[in-house]
Amino acid sequence: GNSVTQMEGPVTLSEEAFLTINCTYTATGYPSLFWYVQYPGEGLQLLLKATKADDKGSNKGFEATYRKETTSFHLEKGSVQVSDSAVYFCALSKETSGSRLTFGEGTQLTVNP
């Protein structure tokens, strides 16, 4: 079946540090890949997406590239801010499964001033 594996957290960084959160997936064919973010007390929000190999998703300074050869979709940001503190989820979907998303475990990011 489909699965997503994220790097273990929590991750603690200082403001303006470089961020990488690793994500690898297992799925047949070409799934769509997503990063969602969950701020305290809120639901999930779509951060970025990529729907085919070599696509790069980007939003709010975050980027992730769909790497078919390594089945990865790592999230990066060059300079994090305190306001980026949240839980980040990597997820995939297959057309055949409709809107069903398969999520990774989530990575708690804390950015200190």
Add this chain to the structure above:
Amino acid sequence: KAGVTQTPRYLIKTRGQQVTLSCSPISGHRSVSWYQQTPGQGLQFLFEYFSETQRNKGNFPGRFSGRQFSNSRSEMNVSTLELGDSALYLCASRQDPTPEKLFFGSGTQLSVL
């Protein structure tokens, strides 16, 4: 436009009881999905309803059920509650058949004592 609204925000029940959670999707959205979020299992798909029909179902026991009304509002019911049902239950709605257009509510936090 109002977002996805889930009620109640918090709920405390005892083992053996049943519970009903409510979700009002964004106006115009006809698809509603439910997810369970726990620290141990992460985010897991429960089911999806579209135009009052269950279109997709995750791997949960029959104690978990749902329905959708003609106005697209959805309810999920859990009967014979167990301690392990304690979780944040998230509802998500969408209009188009593309997962990246999923909008999540803030969730209902269910505690089973």
